[in-house]
């Protein structure tokens with residue numbers, strides 16, 4: 001695991017595990033902005049029940065680290081767990097090019113789907129072109145937020161087409177760096193997407209006509225108190241320590257397939273601005289401040 005200072009914070013609950021309690025993703029192509037994070041500090045648990053955890057594996061691309069992915073897949077298989085995977089339709093992010101000699105990619109994705117994995121579209125090219133945090137400003141780099149509507153329509157349409165040309169149909173999406181805007185959601189709806197893996201909370205919620213399935217932004221918090229969430233894993237950058245952590249977690253906690261999470265009915269989200277936008281902006285600010293010390 002290489003969690004250095006120039007890591008681009010994308011996935012809070014990911015475990016590189018060398019950097020306090022939450023993790024990060026390798027820099028996306030356009031902006032190499034630095035950030036590190038520890039959202040767990042100071043958090044007070046509000047919930048009593050230990051609920052199941054499910055998993056999301058990010059950055060599934062033709063040149064990902066297949067050995068590490070298979071290693072994590074093995075951990076899940078031992079427990080009969082099938083995760084959500086985020087496939088980048090037309091990856092142009094060179095930081096995700098690790099294994100130049102992997103299997104036939106789309107056959108591989110199809111095999112995972114047939115094995116029970118839930119497949120999501122993860123962005124389009126995984127390249128950041130704006131510094132706009134959109135409606136969930138956890139980061140200020142984005143592939144979508146702030147991009148003109150027509151361009152987003154073209155990107156999402158092309159991404160969906162690529163997936164479908166390879167026999168992959170999905171109505172689930174999540175954006176690189178968690179950043180999207182209302183136009184993104186509008187275009188996703190136009191193309192038949194109904195679900196997003198993102199947001200704060202302990203239950204699925206509705207926003208702008210989409211069902212949001214929250215992810216964990218603090219492994220410590222969610223592990224201790226409120227596990228009704230998705231743990232995000234970037235297998236490309238997972239260290240041996242990270243693998244051990246997850247192996248142990250799967251022994252200690254009830255972990256379920258993503259399909260169990262998807263079957264939950266979403267709640268109406270009242271006060272999106274204060275319950276999602278403001279916390280995301282505050283967390284971003286906290287990360288910026290910490291990165292300066």
Ligand SMILES: [Zn+2]
Pocket residue numbers: 010025058059122126176177
């Ligand atoms: Zn990603």
